[in-house]
Amino acid sequence: MIERGFASREIAAKIGCKSHITILNLKKKYEKTSKVEDKQRSGQPRKLNERNERTIIRRLMTNECSNAVQLKKSLQINDEINVSSNTVRRALKRNGLSARVKHKKPLLSKKHCENRLKFAKRFKDWTVSDWNRVVWSDESKFQIFGSDEREYCWKRQGETLKDAHIKPTVKFGSVSVFVWGCFTSSGVGFLCKIDGGLNAELYRQILSEDFMETLRYYDLSVSDVIFQQDNDPKHTALLTK
Structure with a gap:
């Protein structure tokens, strides 16, 4: 377009360039170097090829x-x-990679992986009605303060600190609640708060009371359900079985 006699402002308007100075700079660069590409920048070359x-x-x-x-x-x-x-x-x-915080997951040995694969293959053909028979259970500790989990918040740059931007802590350490619970396809079961530690005897008491109350609440019989628990020694004790 320059060779055809168009002015720099006309060219900028036709190609949608914001400034006609850009057109003039490209023209000067082409007249000097016969190219429009940027020159190789000065500075130390990369140490990694x-x-x-x-x-x-x-x-x-x-x-x-x-x-x-x-x-x-x-x-x-x-x-x-x-x-x-x-x-x-x-x-x-x-190269398109970025750093992220590692997720915390249970350590799995080779045997654990093999057992998980066997479990998946064994039950891969189960229907929804089959899984509806399962009553899932476990113990869990809920930390009120001092949780190790990261918490994030959104705030504008320069914005003063607000309550929503703070994760409160206490000096006397973490406070936690230890519970046993279960859930069925119909809903959650009775929750049992555990004071102190959990042993096999107390676990059997929880099954005879809270678990059985859950079945009665949802009008389920022992023969209708499959009780799911992990391989904790308290769960696999001979008297518990």
Whole structure:
């Protein structure tokens, strides 16, 4: 369009460019270099090339390393490349990876995984009516204060601190409530608060009272339901069975 005699303002208007100065700058650059691409920026070249970045991604994905610090040490020992942890983090971000807080999950051994797979295969063909027969139960501790879980809030930059932005803590430690509970396909069962510890004798008392009361409340008989519990020693004790 410049060669056809259009003014810079006309060109900017036709192509939707906000400033005609941009057109003039591109014209000058093309007249000097016969190109419109930006020149290579000055500064120190990257310490990690594409091959190095593929290496650290492979080590991360194969669980050889799990964080930037370990990747930095791995590069130093195995590849004789000395970089900072922040350099590794920037390389990971360039390749679409981002850091996240690890989720807490129970530690599973190889035997646990095998048993879970067997369980899934055994019950994969169950229907909804089959699962409706199951009464699920477990014990749980609810911490009133001092929970280890992270809590997040949203606030504007520069906004003063409000109650909604604070997670309250107490000096005397955590306060918790320990309970046993169960639920059926029809609804939740009776909740039993446990003071102190739970032993096999107390667990059997809970089954004979709270569990049986739950069945009576939903008009269920023992022969109609499948009681689900975990393999806690109190649950698997001979007298409990």
